[in-house]
Amino acid sequence: MKSGSMRIKEISLRQDPDLRKELALLARGCDFVLPSRFKKRLKAFQQIQAQPKKEEPLTPALSQNIPKFYFPKGCPKDNVNIDCIISKIEKTFSLFPNERATLDDMGKVAKACECPLYWKSPLFYAAGGDRSGFVSVHKFVAIWRKILQTCHDDTAKFMQLLAKPGCTYLEREDFVPFLQDVVNTHPHLTFLREASEFHSRYITTVIQRIFYTVNRSWSGRITCAELRKSNFLQHVALLEEEDINQSTDYFSYEHFYVIYCKFWELDTDHDLYIDEQDLSKHSDHGMRVCFSTSMNARYIMNI
Ligand SMILES: [Ca+2]
Numbered sequence: 001m002k003s004g005s006m007r008i009k010e011i012s013l014r015q016d017p018d019l020r021k022e023l024a025l026l027a028r029g030c031d032f033v034l035p036s037r038f039k040k041r042l043k044a045f046q047q048i049q050a051q052p053k054k055e056e057p058l059t060p061a062l063s064q065n066i067p068k069f070y071f072p073k074g075c076p077k078d079n080v081n082i083d084c085i086i087s088k089i090e091k092t093f094s095l096f097p098n099e100r101a102t103l104d105d106m107g108k109v110a111k112a113c114e115c116p117l118y119w120k121s122p123l124f125y126a127a128g129g130d131r132s133g134f135v136s137v138h139k140f141v142a143i144w145r146k147i148l149q150t151c152h153d154d155t156a157k158f159m160q161l162l163a164k165p166g167c168t169y170l171e172r173e174d175f176v177p178f179l180q181d182v183v184n185t186h187p188h189l190t191f192l193r194e195a196s197e198f199h200s201r202y203i204t205t206v207i208q209r210i211f212y213t214v215n216r217s218w219s220g221r222i223t224c225a226e227l228r229k230s231n232f233l234q235h236v237a238l239l240e241e242e243d244i245n246q247s248t249d250y251f252s253y254e255h256f257y258v259i260y261c262k263f264w265e266l267d268t269d270h271d272l273y274i275d276e277q278d279l280s281k282h283s284d285h286g287m288r289v290c291f292s293t294s295m296n297a298r299y300i301m302n303i
Contacts, residue, residue, distance in 0.1 A: 073150060085114065086141055113144060169221035170221065172220070183202060205260065206250055231249065232249075266279065268282075
């Protein structure tokens with residue numbers, strides 16, 4: 001605005017019929033011929049030019065016009081009736097003895113919360129169910145009400161349930177209770193349930209696949225933004241509807257079987273680590289030439 005007004009003053013100065021001649025002389029450096037009236041006006045003009053430009057503060061009215069566009073915990077929705085959801089949850093808890101839910105009951109609670117079925121164990125553990133073996137209606141309602149008030153999409157809610165207190169990211173061990181519950185209760189994993197020594201191997205494989213796909217920064221910590229950009233929660237939701245082998249990105253038992261068999265084949269001493277010694281025996285010692293190069297790491301990663 002100020003540069004605009006100065007420009008207008010300059011134009012008016014040039015167009016002043018009484019001063020045009022003096023202005024031409026000024027341009028040639030003959031300021032001593034200028035009349036005092038022109039000098040006075042020129043001095044005032046130069047003073048305006050010399051003043052440093054001040055940053056005009058953003059008026060409150062203007063800042064209020066910029067809509068909020070950053071929602072780290074999801075964009076709040078107008079049509080969420082928290083009291084209605086809480087009432088539904090209380091009604092579900094009233095079906096359980098002493099209004100306490102065990103882990104086996106949490107499927108019904110997850111549905112009352114309008115969550116996918118396999119959110120049941122994260123809901124249970126987030127409400128402290130692992131300490132007492134059950135969750136009381138009061139404890140659960142207090143926690144879920146707070147989550148509904150602060151987390152406005154599924155990603156933010158799931159992150160809040162799984163992350164350690166005060167953490168804004170997920171680490172590998174945060175997924176273990178959730179995946180152990182999938183192993184314990186998914187109808188397509190009954191044969192795996194009978195082989196308890198393979199539980200941790202399946203869980204470890206799924207966790208590695210989750211981090212390989214979701215943790216695009218390779219930091220070892222999945223952020224809310226990374227989880228939101230991924231298809232992981234869609235796969236969790238589909239666990240209750242489809243054959244688990246359809247989840248070819250994460251949960252497929254068939255994929256786990258192929259990965260584990262290849263690992264077992266390469267891990268010749270079966271200590272559950274693949275090292276140079278294991279790979280040196282692979283393919284009639286054909287890979288020995290690679291060990292002194294960075295290819296070693298690449299072979300391990302591509303298994
Ligand atoms: Ca080994």
